[in-house]
Amino acid sequence: MPYTTFSDAQVSSLIKAIDSDGYAVLPDWASPAQLMELQALVQATVEEAGNDYVALSGRQPVAGTPLSDWGNSRNFIDLCRRIVAGATGERSSDTTLTQTLRCLTGNGGRRESLIFHYDSFVLTTILPVCMPDTGERGDLLMLPNRRPLRQSYLRNLVDKVLVDNRWVQRYLKNRLRRDAQAFTRIAMQPGHLYLFWGYRSLHTNLPVAEDALRATAVFHYHNVHGSSSLASRLRKSLGTLKGPDVQDDVPQT
Structure with a gap:
């Protein structure tokens, strides 16, 4: 990782870019050697999964790789903390990142695309590892900064329910077909790091050709409602219904 410490001016510049453009970019976050390793x-992960969609959550499945190092990097976490503090005026007490390596290919990759959603975390960062060169590349798509940070988990849940249904999803897809210019489309480049307000921005990825591969490492920071008792009770209820591995927010970017 060529980036270590950031000045206040650099952090402020990143925040301004996210506020004005919907996202910011840190070029060449991964070195060529790191990118080849990833x-x-x-x-190997996709082949083991039968050349279909697969996601690896947390640092353990990627132990010994740069993804594990970044997920535990004090410099990276400090950068995320300073960005969130600069944007919200509040210093987060979170000392970890939530991370997932998400690989889109095959039929499963298409099913996991064009699902518009809000994240539970203020800051979302994405490192593309593999991106198709042509055709359906799975570009990042968003309507940036569409909602404020909610004071209550219940209001956040209402936002998500209003989006996570077939009628609104169909409306958004139809709107994309009618007026693609209304959306911010980001053709991500492998090795660069992309940052945006995942909590505030309605976002998804465009489809990927079944015979192509799009892989992204997603890092989330500062779960706004992580200490909510209601959120905790709902997670326990869902866990009882669906099993112990249910998570409140699974990266879909």
Whole structure:
């Protein structure tokens, strides 16, 4: 990782870019050698999954790789903390990142695309590992900064329910077909790090050709309602219904 410490001016510049453009970019976050290592990991992971969609959550499945190092990097976490503090005026007490390596290919990759959603975390960062060169590339798509940070988990839940239904999803897809210019479309480049307000921005990825591969490492910071007792009770209820691995927010970008 070529980036270590950031000046206040650099952090402020990133925040301004996210506020005005919907996202910011840190070029060449991964070195060529790191990117090659991660691409080999992705290829092996996808082959093991039968050349279909697969996601690896947390640092343990990627132990010994740069993804594990970044997920535990004090410099990276400090950068995320300063960005969130600069944007919200509040210093987060979170000392960890939530991370997932998400690999889109095959039929499963298409099913996991074009699902518009809000994240539970203020800051979302994405490192593309593999991106198709042509055709359906799975570009990042968003309506940036559409909602404020909610004071209550219940209001946040209402936002998500209003989006996570077939009628609104169909409306958004139809709107995309009618007026693609209304959306911010980001053709991400492998090795760069992209940052945006995942909590505030309605976002998804465009489809990926079944014979192509799109792999992204997603890092989330500062779960706004992580200490909510209502959120905790709902997670326990869902866990009882669906099993112990249910999470409140699974990266879909």
